[in-house]
Amino acid sequence: MSEWLEVASSEGIDPALRLPPALKELLEALVRAGYPEETCGLLLGRQAEGTVEVLDLKQARNLNRERARDRYELDPADFLAADQAARDRGHQIVGIWHSHPDHPARPSANDRARAWAGWSYLIVSVTPDGVRELRSWRLNDGDFIEEVLE
């Protein structure tokens, strides 16, 4: 399946994700509030020359209620709404964020299997103590490479 998902190529670019402090705080608050369940949403912004600039973020419903602690399946209705909001401001959906409750912020095999090239995948590791780390990843030749988080 992965060959169909790999469309964009970030070859030769050192990717970076720019997340303003206010959005980082908002994201951490959303993730903490959702613990112990996995929370997910969309990153809105601009892409230019390997740098992704996040200008807004939206939380989405997790349709996977049965496995909400370790799975997410983003509600397409929320995708549509976020897509519209982005277009209204001349932005686009630049990536997906989701939390890993009690797990490190590294993409799982499942994350990799379901990922789309061309998007940033921002993962937030969260425990009862709060947010442990944020790391961002991008698909490149079927493997995730880490983006510099700015």
Added chain:
Amino acid sequence: MNATVMIRIPTPLRPLAGGADELRVQGATVGEALQALDDALLERILTPEGEVRRFVNLYLGPDNVATLEGLATPIREGDVLSIVPAVAGGNAAQAKDRWLAQLRAEIPAVDPREALELQRAGAVLIDVREPDEIAAGTPEGALPLGRSYLEFRIEEAVPDKERALVVLCAVGLRSLFAAEGLRRLGYRDVRNLDGGFNRWKDEGIPFQVPRMLDANARERYARHLTMPEVGESGQLRLLDSKVLLIGAGGLGSPAGLYLAAAGVGTLGIVDHDVVDRSNLQRQILHTDARVGRPKVESAREAILSLNPSVKVVGHKTRLDSDNVEALLSAYDLVVDGSDNFPTRYLVNDACVKLGIPNVHGAVYRFEGQVTVFWPAYGKRRGPCYRCLYPEPPPPEMAPSCAEAGVLGVLPGVIGLLEAVEAVKILLDTGDPLVGRLLYYDALRASFIELKLKRDPACRYCADPARFPGYVDYEAFCAEAGA
């Protein structure tokens, strides 16, 4: 009838649409409109059989076309058709995740406040984290049983299966597996501390930083730690204990070696003598190479090579009325392995006055005896040495080893029985030989237990508050022989 529709392209597919974020095409149905797309883009959306791929959704306005008429859904002028990539992920699906989810559903969760309430109402908190984690802090009163031996230890620690248990780890996951194990053992009310000790700390609930054995001690005393009668607290107690060996000879040698091996923290040794080759037949603290050296030095070398963590205090001196109290009062217990009557009376009198248990042993050829003189013992009133022997026997009735000889192995047996009694008393476990004397006849290979009665009129132990004072013990014993 054809209509113009705007197809919205998601970011991941835009490279296949020439970078465009939307494309204006014509068609009567959704399917027809899609056919207007480039093949490279189209094949990402439809399978070769013409079905919508399962990781893509098509939305006409706000509606998923799958809920309308699928690809045959008619379009009207100005409609917006969105290609919505399925966005999913999450942690790797593992059996343990499914198991944890099941355990979460089965085992009631309590928050730290509820756990504290339950503990006050009689529930037991069980900390199943690793020793190094527990060492950094654990709820007050929690049993630090750990995970690996939990099932082996819990029934000794909490015999009542009806008693409520609250299991905790760092975040509340390992404790779920532990809780499952406890339920299988028959504990009816087992709960899981949600969020674990981290949450306990975060909520500001008091905890203690327990004193723990280090990794080295944990390894050395591993066989003690698995015994409920010793365990970590018992081992710490032994490490804190101070035992004085009177004599590093036939009895003191085995007792000293085993007490050191068992982890008695401080071993004092009183002996003024030097190692003689004739000692080596039984005095296993010493070696041929150390003949001629002071016994306290030789003993220290032997003990430290067995267990370097023991503090060995050598007293190369002869005990007398002037130094006995200063010397004995620094110890919790005395193991008497002396070979002469003046010392036995002196040690007895000082132990009675100071309230220290005096583990006593004596050997003669194939016979030996061991008892504990400890009038201050709280659970049973036994005699002191003077209750049994108000005055020393004449020398011909009590020959020394040098005169009578002794089977080399015999003091090994008696010295080790003394060591066992010492450890029992230090751990406050079992029934000590207070008011009882164990007599061993090696030729018959039999043990006999004799009951010892105290003398209510004993000048020394009847009323420890009225201690008659130390005497000249050499003269006292010499008189008896006269």
